[in-house]
Amino acid sequence: MTERKKAVALISLVCAICLLASTLGFFMTHGDITYRLWSRIRPYAEPALEITSLSATQSTTADELILRENVRASSLLMLVNRSHPLPLGYEALIEEYNGAKMHPDMIPAYIALRDELVRRTGIRVYVSSDFRTPEEQAEILAESGGDVAAEVGCSEHEAGLALDIYAPYFGGESLLQTRVGRLMNEICADYGFIIRYPLGKEAITGIDYEPWHLRYVGAPHARIITDAGLTLEEYVGLLTPNVWYRCDGYLISRQLPTILTLPAAFSACSLSPDNTGHVILTVKV
Ligand SMILES: [Zn+2]
Incomplete structure (x- = not known):
């Protein structure tokens, strides 16, 4: 050379x-x-849902089931979007924590997530938007327009199941510029939350990527949805009616509220309408 x-x-x-x-x-x-x-x-994993069959069953209805001591009626798996507005006159179950109004189940989950973020980053996050009344949603819609805000009755905030989160000086999209914002996106599923409007799924959700908007769905659903890179729309659609799925110590099934088939015995069960005419049963085995 x-x-x-x-x-x-x-x-x-x-x-x-x-x-x-x-x-x-x-x-x-x-x-x-x-x-x-x-x-x-x-890369995302396949949804961790294993189809299973029940050896012994009982039949009932949703109205009868929620009267039992070990059964909890909830609204955590309600699909709320432009195609699935909240039922007319829907009254959200709300409690207040530190000035933020949300579904009572979310309070301990939010505190645990917030505290873990502080422990790992030293930064505390805050709630910028919590439960909204229809009147408040109408105000936001008038201010922001239909591209940013959902129509009245179509926002998860009206169901009390969503929180918008910010870190000091970093709200909205800029939340991802912070380590705490990115970590929140990574670990929120461990606390029952999903990033409801993920990147690349805008055509399905109808909403732009919102790394600040947390939606509570609880365990084990948040983990399944997040690990498989799904939206709530895709998850609800994935649950074939009347099929039982096994996942991580739970049994899950989506059924019509008027004809439910459950395991003959179980320790605990929660029942949530999915807002498509079905209910989703989450049974602890
Ligand atoms: Zn939001």
């Missing part, structure tokens, strides 16, 4: 190293862009 060729090779190597270093530096200092890129290319 001539001296000239050696010099060209050396310069090319230095340029390649500089380019690599600046690219790495860019991604390391732009955590939000890196996180978005990762969200688009990350």
Whole structure:
């Protein structure tokens, strides 16, 4: 190799190293862009739902079932979107924590998630939007327009099942610029929350990516939905009516409320309408 060729090779190597270093530096200092890129290319598992059959069953109705001591009526799996508005006159079950109104089941879950984020990042997150009355939703719609805000009756905030979260000085999309915001997106499923409007699923949800909007669905649903990279629309659609699925110590089934078939015995069961005419049974085995 001539001296000239050696010099060209050396310069090319230095340029390649500089380019690599600046690219790495860019991604390391732009955590939000890196996180978005990762969200688009990350691999997802198949939904952790194993079809199972019940050896002994009992038949009942939703109205009868919710009267039993070990059965809990909930609304946690209600699909709320433009095609599935809340039932007319729907009254959300709400409790207040630290000035934020939400479904009572969400309070301990939110506290646990918030405290874990503080423990791991030293930063505390806050709620910027919680339960909204139809009047409040109408105000937001008038201010923001239909591309940003859902129509009245079509927002999960009206069901008390959603929270918008911010870190100090970082709200909305800029939440992902913070380590605490990215970590919240990563671990919220451990606490029963899902990122309801994920990146790349805008055509299904009808809503742009919202890394700040947490929706509570509880265990084990949040884990199944998140690990498989699903939306709530896809998850509800995945549950074939009258089929029982086994997952992580739970049995799950989506059925008509007027004709329910359950295991002959169980320790606990929760029953939530899915707002498509079915109820979803989550049985602890
Ligand atoms: Zn929201």
